[in-house]
Amino acid sequence: MSTTPSPNGQAPHILAINNDQTMLALFRDLLEEEGYRVTTHAYLDHDLDDIRALQPDAIVLDYMWASDDNAWSLLNLLRLSPDTAAIPIVLCTGAVQEVQALSAHLGEMGIRVVFKPFNIDQLVAVLAEALAGARMRTMPAE
Amino acid sequence: MDEAPGEAAERARMQHATRMHDVRTPLTAVVARVQLLRRRLRRGDDPARVAAEVEALEAALVRLVAAIERWDDERAE
Numbered sequence: 001m002s003t004t005p006s007p008n009g010q011a012p013h014i015l016a017i018n019n020d021q022t023m024l025a026l027f028r029d030l031l032e033e034e035g036y037r038v039t040t041h042a043y044l045d046h047d048l049d050d051i052r053a054l055q056p057d058a059i060v061l062d063y064m065w066a067s068d069d070n071a072w073s074l075l076n077l078l079r080l081s082p083d084t085a086a087i088p089i090v091l092c093t094g095a096v097q098e099v100q101a102l103s104a105h106l107g108e109m110g111i112r113v114v115f116k117p118f119n120i121d122q123l124v125a126v127l128a129e130a131l132a133g134a135r136m137r138t139m140p141a142e
Numbered sequence: 143m144d145e146a147p148g149e150a151a152e153r154a155r156m157q158h159a160t161r162m163h164d165v166r167t168p169l170t171a172v173v174a175r176v177q178l179l180r181r182r183l184r185r186g187d188d189p190a191r192v193a194a195e196v197e198a199l200e201a202a203l204v205r206l207v208a209a210i211e212r213w214d215d216e217r218a219e
Contacts, residue, residue: 022171022205025198030178064163094166095159117170120177 012131013037015056017074018092019064027060034124043070048077051084058130060123063093079109088130090114090123161213168206175199 014036016027024040031038039054043062051059059078063071075091078084091106093099094116099106106113110133112126145153179195 020167020171022202023167026171026174026202029195029198030174033178033181062167064160092170094163094170098159116166117173120174123174 011035011037012057013039013054014058014060014127015039015041015051015054016060017041017043018062019043019070020062023062030120030123031060031127048074048081048084051078051087052081055083056087057134058088058090058127060090060092060127063091063099064095075109075111086134088112088134090127090130092116092118092123161216164209165206165213168202168209171202172199172206175202 014027014031016024016031016038018024018027018040019042021042024042028038028040039056041050061071061074063075075089078087078089089109089111091099091111091113092115093113096115099113099115103113112130114123114126175195175198179192179199182192182195
């Protein structure tokens with residue numbers, strides 16, 4: 001499957017953040033096969049400055065919810081920081097009820113959600129939609 | 143000191159969410175690896191790539207089994 005290139009002509013760059021190395025390896029295999037460039041980060045390694053420097057086209061973030069202060073803090077930091085606020089985020093979570101209850105709020109934050117266990121085609125479709133939405137917002141007005 | 147009823151309920155809710163995360167994450171890896179394997183077989187990929195996917199699937203299954211066993215151990219305590 002081919003992906004739509006970034007405005008710089010390169011394959012879109014996806015940052016996958018997860019606390020599980022198995023999931024990071026999965027995201028790398030899946031998304032590289034889809035034609036994306038992929039960088040993976042373990043939560044403990046994450047740093048907002050790193051993400052600012054990377055300027056990924058989208059972030060796929062694992063979210064455990066109940067006790068996951070790391071992910072919630074990171075989400076808010078990403079949205080509050082002017083140079084990361086526009087980066088589309090796809091949240092992968094197993095906390096179905098909790099996240100569904102917050103779906104309107106997350107939607108306002110421009111965050112799309114994929115529930116575990118997800119179908120890989122579903123994840124790829126949501127990611128493509130997030131990237132297309134970001135491109136629409138950055139296209140110059142005619 | 144005894145835990146207040148609200149605190150106990152919140153702690154139980156968080157423990158449940160943590161357990162669900164611990165099981166759903168490796169389960170997600172298993173489901174996704176099976177789907178990737180099916181893609182590679184359908185495409186007639188290089189046998190080495192198919193074998194690598196089978197190995198990744200096996201590793202994901204081992205992690206899923208370990209997560210279920212941890213959950214079972216916690217319940218038995």
